[in-house]
Each structure stands twice: as structure tokens, then as C-alpha cells.
Amino acid sequence: MSVLPITRPDIRLAMLGMVEGNGHPYSWSIIFNGGYDRAALDACPYPGIRDYIVKQPPETLGIAGAKVTHVWTDNPADAEDVAKVALVPNVVARAEDVIGQVDAVLIATDKGFEHVERARPFIEAGIPVFIDKPLCDNRADLATFDRWVGEGRPLISSSAMRFAKEFVPYHRATHALGQLRHIGITMAKAWEAYGIHALESIYPITGPGYVSVQNIGSATNNIVHLVHKDGTDVLIQTTKDMFGGFGMVTLAGTSSGLQLKFNDTYHAFRTQLVGFVDYLRTGKPPVPWAETRELMRLVIAGIESREQGGRKILLSELE
Numbered sequence: 161m162s163v164l165p166i167t168r169p170d171i172r173l174a175m176l177g178m179v180e181g182n183g184h185p186y187s188w189s190i191i192f193n194g195g196y197d198r199a200a201l202d203a204c205p206y207p208g209i210r211d212y213i214v215k216q217p218p219e220t221l222g223i224a225g226a227k228v229t230h231v232w233t234d235n236p237a238d239a240e241d242v243a244k245v246a247l248v249p250n251v252v253a254r255a256e257d258v259i260g261q262v263d264a265v266l267i268a269t270d271k272g273f274e275h276v277e278r279a280r281p282f283i284e285a286g287i288p289v290f291i292d293k294p295l296c297d298n299r300a301d302l303a304t305f306d307r308w309v310g311e312g313r314p315l316i317s318s319s320a321m322r323f324a325k326e327f328v329p330y331h332r333a334t335h336a337l338g339q340l341r342h343i344g345i346t347m348a349k350a351w352e353a354y355g356i357h358a359l360e361s362i363y364p365i366t367g368p369g370y371v372s373v374q375n376i377g378s379a380t381n382n383i384v385h386l387v388h389k390d391g392t393d394v395l396i397q398t399t400k401d402m403f404g405g406f407g408m409v410t411l412a413g414t415s416s417g418l419q420l421k422f423n424d425t426y427h428a429f430r431t432q433l434v435g436f437v438d439y440l441r442t443g444k445p446p447v448p449w450a451e452t453r454e455l456m457r458l459v460i461a462g463i464e465s466r467e468q469g470g471r472k473i474l475l476s477e478l479e
Contacts, residue, residue: 163286164314164443166263171226171440174258175242177269177278178233181349183209184268184292185233189246191430194222200245212426223430226437228266230258256281264288264440270353272297272459276304279315288314290436294356294459295452299478302456309449316439318447319360321407323431324422330411331364338415340366340392346405347398351375351382351462358396359458361409361422366392368454373461376470384462 173192175185183206190196190213201210230250233239239251252258255278258265265287267278272294282289295317296302308315321327334340343366347358369389377383377397386394399405407422422428435446454475461473 164288164440166288166440168263169225171264171437172229172262173226174230174232174252174255174262174265175228175248176232176255176258176265176267178235178238178242179269179271182268182270182292184270185231185238185242186245187213187429188266188268188433189228189231189242189248191221191426191433192223192226192228193247195247196221196245197247200241204241204245208425216426220430223434223437226440230262232258259285259287262287264290264436266290266292266436268292270294272352273301276301283308283313283315286313288440289316291315291317293317293319293360294353295456297352297456297459297463299460302453302460305456306453314443316436316445316447317452318432318435319356320425320428320432321357321361321422322364322447323435324361324407324428325424325431326407326420326422327361327365327409330420332367334365334411334413336416337411337413337418340390340411340413342410342412342417343392343394344410345394345396346402346408347396348403348406349398349400350379351377351384351398351466352459355382355384355396355398355459355462356455357407358398359455361407362394363451363455365411366390366394368451370454370458370475372472372474373458373465374470374472375462375466377466379466382462382466384465386458 178185187209231239231242231248232252232255243251265282343362345358347354366388371387375384380400382398384396409420457478465473
């Protein structure tokens with residue numbers, strides 16, 4: 161089943177869900193709708209969003225041919241607030257109320273274990289779905305998404321870090337460094353929600369083909385070693401309060417090395433969301449499902465390794 165491509169000139173989107181610590185409904189809706197209520201934005205509970213949004217020239221806001229027309233959040237008061245900040249005309253009482261009213265939905269929550277059930281009503285209705293990272297965090301849910309994709313259900317998921325302008329020049333383009341031998345990346349918060357940010361920062365650099373994952377850390381300080389088939393060792397540290405290390409990357413090869421730092425949140429988010437609109441227009445996903453699937457297996461293996469006392473897990477175990 162597939163309803164793509166969407167040919168109507170004004171794609172109607174629903175922004176659905178909000179969980180603690182994730183303000184994407186605010187920022188994503190502003191990026192789509194091209195404007196905001198400044199007084200309401202100043203009162204937004206996510207000051208980081210306010211800070212990077214107000215720095216953007218007005219003409220860079222908005223994505224042509226798509227608008228967030230409906231919003232629903234787990235706490236009804238949040239939906240009213242998002243609607244006021246991002247000029248969203250319709251607030252609905254239930255997420256399912258947008259079926260028949262919009263052309264596609266965005267599930268703007270980062271708890272992977274909830275995403276199958278959050279997405280199910282829209283998948284079953286044939287409505288295209290964008291699901292925030294991580295798509296999932298356990299084998300059973302990955303199997304469900306794999307089945308849906310195999311049936312042709314229109315769904316995609318990604319981390320904005322894949323689109324970070326600081327990293328894109330090195331996507332499969334590290335020849336000047338010789339053969340890559342080491343990649344290191346640091347990230348804040350939890351592996352379950354933010355490990356995918358680290359993984360998707362470096363995955364387009366190495367390409368697919370990971371062999372094993374070993375997490376010797378703890379729930380608050382994950383230290384993860386991944387081995388790539390090309391002989392690259394990848395070390396990821398995600399520490400709960402290490403905000404100063406968000407998106408710091410080291411690339412070291414047989415000839416040279418360099419260090420990179422993620423800085424432009426707005427550009428990464430906007431590029432990611434433009435990719436979703438392009439997907440709706442063309443039916444071609446910005447990230448191949450095979451890559452998303454391997455990335456989810458890496459997330460899951462990192463969790464399972466930690467829970468099994470740091471056992472090295474082969475990716476082949478998750479086939």
C-alpha cells in the first residue's frame with residue numbers, strides 16, 4: 161500500500177505527540193509554517209529553541225508547499241501552546257482525529273518503545289508518517305516496522321544529525337585521511353534516545369557494514385565500541401549531562417585526521433524536514449530503509465550489550 165506521491169500543492173501536516181525534554185513540536189512547526197508569535201515563543205519552555213529560531217532571517221523560515229495545520233500533544237495544554245507559538249490553526253482532542261484532515265503526520269516524540277502504537281492508526285489508514293528518532297529500541301518493534309515497510313506502508317525516520325552541514329562534506333568522502341581507523345563521537349543524554357544522534361552522525365561517513373557492538377558503560381554513561389567491516393573502530397560516549405560534548409567527532413586515518421563539531425541545529429532540522437516533504441512529493445525516501453534498519457539494530461545491540469554486562473553482540477544476531 162502506498163499513497164505517494166502527493167500531488168496537491170499545499171500538503172497538510174499534523175504534528176503529533178510531546179514527551180518531556182523534547183520540544184520538536186514547537187521548532188518543527190515553526191520551520192514548516194514560516195512564522196511565529198514572538199511573545200509566545202519567548203515564553204516557550206525550551207529556551208534553546210527560541211534562541212536558534214530568532215536568529216534565523218525571516219525569509220529562511222517556512223517550507224514551500226507544506227504547512228502544519230493540526231496539532232495534538234499528550235498534554236492538551238501543550239498543544240494549545242504549540243498552536244499559539246507556531247500559528248497552527250487546528251488543535252485536536254485525539255491524535256486519530258486528524259485522519260481525513262491531513263495528508264501526512266509527524267510523530268514528534270523520542271521514546272522508541274512507544275512508536276509502533278503511536279504510528280499504528282496512521283499506518284493502518286495509509287497516511288504517510290515521519291517518526292522522530294529513534295524509530296524503535298527493541299527487536300519486536302523493529303520487526304513490526306520491517307513488516308510495514310515490506311508491505312509498502314509509507315513511513316520514514318531519521319536523526320537530524322545525518323543532515324548536519326558540519327559532517328556532510330565527509331559522507332563517504334574521507335579519502336584524504338587514508339584508510340579510516342578510528343571514529344570517536346560524544347553525545348549527551350541517554351543511549352536509548354540520543355545514541356541514534358551519534359550513530360547517524362557517523363553512519364553516512366562509514367557507510368553500512370557494521371559487525372559488532374559492545375557497550376561497557378552504564379545507563380547514564382554509555383561507552384560503546386562498534387567495529388565496521390572496513391576495519392574502522394568507532395567509539396561513542398553518551399553521558400547524561402555531557403552537553404558540552406554534543407556532536408563532537410574525531411576522524412583518524414592512516415594518513416591524516418581531523419575533528420568536527422556540530423553547531424547549526426536549525427539547518428539540520430530544516431534539511432531533515434525538507435527531505436520529508438520531498439519524500440511525500442516523489443515517494444523516494446531520503447534515507448534507504450536498509451540503512452534505517454541497520455541503525456536500529458545498532459541502537460538495540462547497544463542496549464542489549466549493556467544489559468548483558470558488556471557482552472560483544474554481533475549484528476548477525478539481530479537478523
